Amino acid sequence: MVAVSPEQRFEQGSESRSESPAEERVAVLLMGYGEVEKYEDFASYNEQALNLLTAKFAPVPTWVYPPLAKLLAVFDLHEWSHQHGQFISPHNAIFEQQRAGIESCLQEKWGERVKVFKAFNFCAPHLPEQVLAEVKAQGFDKLLIYPLLVVDSIFTSGIAVEQVNQALAQLADGTEHWLKGTRYIPSFFDRTAYIDLLTQLVEDKIKEDLAVAHLPSQTGIVLMNHGCPHKAKGFTSGIDESQKLYDAVRERLIYKYPLISIGWLNHDTPLIEWTQPNVTLAAKNLIDLGATALVFMPIGFATENHETLLDVDHIIGSLRRWRPDVTYVRMACVNDQPEFLQMAADWADPLIADLLEAEAVSVNPKLTATGSYAHAHHAHGHSHGEHNHHH
Template identity: 25%
Template sequence: MFDATRPAHAPTDHPKVKMGRVGVLIANLGTPDDYTYWPMRRYLNEFLSDKRVIDYPAWKWQPILQAIILTKRPFSSGAAYKSIWNHDKGESPLMSITKDQTAKLRAALVERYGDNVMVDFCMRYGNPSTRSKVRQMVAEGCDRILFFPLYPQYAGATTATANDQFFRALMEETWQPSARTVPAYFDEPAYIDALAQSVERAYAAMDQQPDVLVCSYHGMPERYLMQGDPYHCQCAKTTRLLRERLGWDESRIVSTFQSRFGPEEWLKPYTVEHVAELARQGKKNIAVIAPAFSADCIETLEEINEEIRESFEHAGGETFTYIPCLNDEDAHIGALAKVVEDNLRGWLD
């Protein structure tokens, strides 16, 4: 336990306070508390009301969201969540995996830094909230917090909005801790190596090698790229570094983008269409990996492994292999710990 002490040079009657610790707060997108209508509606309302996610003017977007989308989508999204729900634990797979990641990362960092570091997690949308975890860390004596959004590639709709919420939480603290945010780690060698190891393990277990490895990244409107968001470029570099680490030529791997929403043009090629085109081209055996996701979630377990798989098979594809996210694999935890250690320099050495 980290005990409260009297601040240096304080009078003897000064109350003891907890201070001197470093908090490491990892953050992911979030999850509904349940797949039934009202929890789904609350979650979707928070998510789709975020101006970083949908940047249309509120006067135009909110009537559509509240009157149309949120009356129907909680049912369809709830059914999708129910199909992947961790019923034993009463939570989504993203929640279960994030808890496991946090426990392993905590063990690795405490082994190195001892009780000087406190490791926990929060969600941008839903629970546990960023605000509640910042409050807890400050109460437990963290006068420095390293905030770590678990998105390898930076995007305004993921990394930036997570950081926004962290800064909002800091605004509520009377005595603000010092703060750092972890930058994108899309080209971190340990992360690339962890991805490559997951591919090598999957391929070693197959009777027939896939014709193509599809790196399916979460999509975004093309307009965001034109406005200066680096996400597309960072995704392309991740794929290239993975290919080079595997020692493959360019014909064996491709980048695509999934989860299109709304009427705008999004980053291309679209995964759901491209896998069908691969099947029509005679690429009957493919594998799909999702390098933009640090943990399996609705977009991987339901969208990739069901909707995108179905598109491939309906177009004549024969063997579809989904390679799981890195989740709490030891190589992944080692990569995350390396990123944390690099960003703690000067605070904890």
């Protein structure tokens, strides 16, 4: 039998597809945090976040979560509604644009064989368990798990995989799992295309807004990463990956703009040691070194959210009261930039090809409790080799 690449098979057109009704298809599960769109959802959102996130680093007993979530909801309501004029986060709308854009790029190559679903960690009706039930109902049995999150850590891709695994356990029925193949895309903090795009966006913004009035040596750049607690119960915290991303972007910019600092957007939880310098301290340090303008670029976030908007606006507001003579510019995340959507689709391509080509693997969920999986796996005659592609 002559081997045919996924691209060649796709290009053979609809005629060959109609001859094989059981054609392989791949569901891409694009995962993000999600944010509240109705204020009455704050408490349930916070409780979900406390269970999934805070439990990984803070010694808080679980019985505290419901009342604490309601208390936090009061503060959230005050900040979003009263301090920021009925603020509604654009995160979910932007994430939908990202999902649609990535699907469009993928379908240019793969057609209807690939469909992109979105799942939010904290927001119904897009919780992973709800979305995977729909994936199953639509007849997909190959899944590409794709957290659209810049850095791998227990607080990002870690909780995404945790939720997917819980959902898959709930959706298992009978002695053969409906899912016949899975792949996973790790984060993209070290992808050259993403680093180049961030660099280009910063340079373009400086040329557009600041170059006429400020010398390059007086133009400070704060590259903002998601803050991380230093201790995360032994899990990967994301600090190392975030630092590498910062170093890579800084390396491209510093020959022209010497005043650059990392700035961590922390959630300053009591008794927890967070990454430093925070964004405020980073900005003040650059001003002390002679910066007359500051650019704040969120490199550690792919999708706009209340942190990149409200938190950064708070910080700039306090800095402006301290030093009104300095110019402050807040930049957007990569969001639905066409270049970003295309690169995100490109990262998925080889794994989609892998899933379409790979032989289906039958898994019996009932064997997991007995520790018999390895024997059952070999009994089906599948080699372990095909699991190692692209990792």
